[in-house]
Amino acid sequence: xxxxxxxxxxxxxxxxxxxxxxxxxxxxxxxxxxxxxxxxxxxxxxxxxxxxxxxxxxxxxxxxxxxxxxxxxxxxxxxxxxxxxxxxxxxxxxxxxxxxxxxxxxxxxxxxxxxxxxxxxxxxxxxxxxxxxxxxxxxxxxxxxxxxxxxxxxxxxxxxxxxxxxxxxxxxxxxx
Amino acid sequence: xxxxxxxxxxxxxxxxxxxxxxxxxxxxxxxxxxxxxxxxxxxxxxxxxxxxxxxxxxxxxxxxxxxxxxxxxxxxxxxxxxxxxxxxxxxxxxxxxxxxxxxxxxxxxxxxxxxxxxxxxxxxxxxxxxxxxxxxxxxxxxxxxxxxxxxxxxxxxxxxxxx
Numbered sequence: 077x078x079x080x081x082x083x084x085x086x087x088x089x090x091x092x093x094x095x096x097x098x099x100x101x102x103x104x105x106x107x108x109x110x111x112x113x114x115x116x117x118x119x120x121x122x123x124x125x126x127x128x129x130x131x132x133x134x135x136x137x138x139x140x141x142x143x144x145x146x147x148x149x150x151x152x153x154x155x156x157x158x159x160x161x162x163x164x165x166x167x168x169x170x171x172x173x174x175x176x177x178x179x180x181x182x183x184x185x186x187x188x189x190x191x192x193x194x195x196x197x198x199x200x201x202x203x204x205x206x207x208x209x210x211x212x213x214x215x216x217x218x219x220x221x222x223x224x225x226x227x228x229x230x231x232x233x234x235x236x237x238x239x240x241x242x243x244x245x246x247x248x249x250x251x252x
Numbered sequence: 253x254x255x256x257x258x259x260x261x262x263x264x265x266x267x268x269x270x271x272x273x274x275x276x277x278x279x280x281x282x283x284x285x286x287x288x289x290x291x292x293x294x295x296x297x298x299x300x301x302x303x304x305x306x307x308x309x310x311x312x313x314x315x316x317x318x319x320x321x322x323x324x325x326x327x328x329x330x331x332x333x334x335x336x337x338x339x340x341x342x343x344x345x346x347x348x349x350x351x352x353x354x355x356x357x358x359x360x361x362x363x364x365x366x367x368x369x370x371x372x373x374x375x376x377x378x379x380x381x382x383x384x385x386x387x388x389x390x391x392x393x394x395x396x397x398x399x400x401x402x403x404x405x406x407x408x409x410x411x412x413x414x415x
Contacts, residue, residue: 110345110346203319204323207320212303212345
């Protein structure tokens with residue numbers, strides 16, 4: 077009886093403590109994406125560097141690729157940028173940029189300054205494609221497989237940890 | 253003199269009163285249609301702004317919320333229903349965008365949890381009260397029996413003293 081009296085609150089307390097401890101490690105800003113395992117939404121946009129040329133996700137069919145949403149006004153894009161540059165040097169997969177709600181000249185200047193890891197950047201000045209991809213915090217990165225299906229979404233800057241533990245293994249698996 | 257000054261102040265007040273809304277509208281629509289705006293407001297209040305997560309899309313001034321409001325306006329103009337517009341949002345941002353999430357396996361705990369906890373609490377309360385009441389009666393009888401013995405002993409002792 078006495079053991080129960082102290083045991084139950086103790087068990088409840090420990091359970092709650094574990095609950096809260098797990099809760100603390102989670103990011104409430106991270107919204108589970110409804111896009112995982114769904115086909116990447118189609119779009120057709122001008123390219124950032126050459127307005128006369130277009131880009132559509134269908135152009136990448138048959139390849140594993142990354143779609144990285146970025147902007148020159150986005151501070152945390154600078155944090156992940158060296159990782160993208162390194163990835164493009166290592167020729168891991170083609171990286172397509174989605175320049176989101178930016179001025180064309182600002183975007184081009186930003187890439188000249190920090191290096192251009194992108195095979196090309198699509199120019200989404202109105203942010204409509206961003207909405208179709210559920211973008212709410214730039215940078216965001218989508219891993220898209222050979223069939224054009226979204227397999228992973230990184231919200232916020234790519235961290236070395238996310239790259240090593242999640243993105244690169246996934247790319248290897250999808251490319252095999 | 254006084255009159256001139258007060259007219260000046262009034263002019264400034266009027267200018268200030270009109271500048272705010274005029275600016276906000278310039279950012280969104282030139283000629284707001286009251287019917288569209290009221291539907292937008294009703295819809296927007298049920299939708300979470302993804303950038304500043306404790307605000308609604310109707311309230312927020314974040315650029316994404318402005319874009320989404322314009323998107324909703326365009327869809328209202330296209331004659332889409334409220335539920336079609338909500339589906340459009342859920343397709344992109346998940347159930348999280350709804351302030352009233354639907355009842356399904358993943359949200360069952362969210363909806364049922366508080367009621368389950370209240371039921372558990374009431375259950376524990378009732379059991380405790382019942383147990384205590386039973387315990388109390390038992391104790392009282394025990395104590396009174398003990399006391400009677402003590403009293404008798406005291407009386408007996410006193411009797412011994414006076415004798």
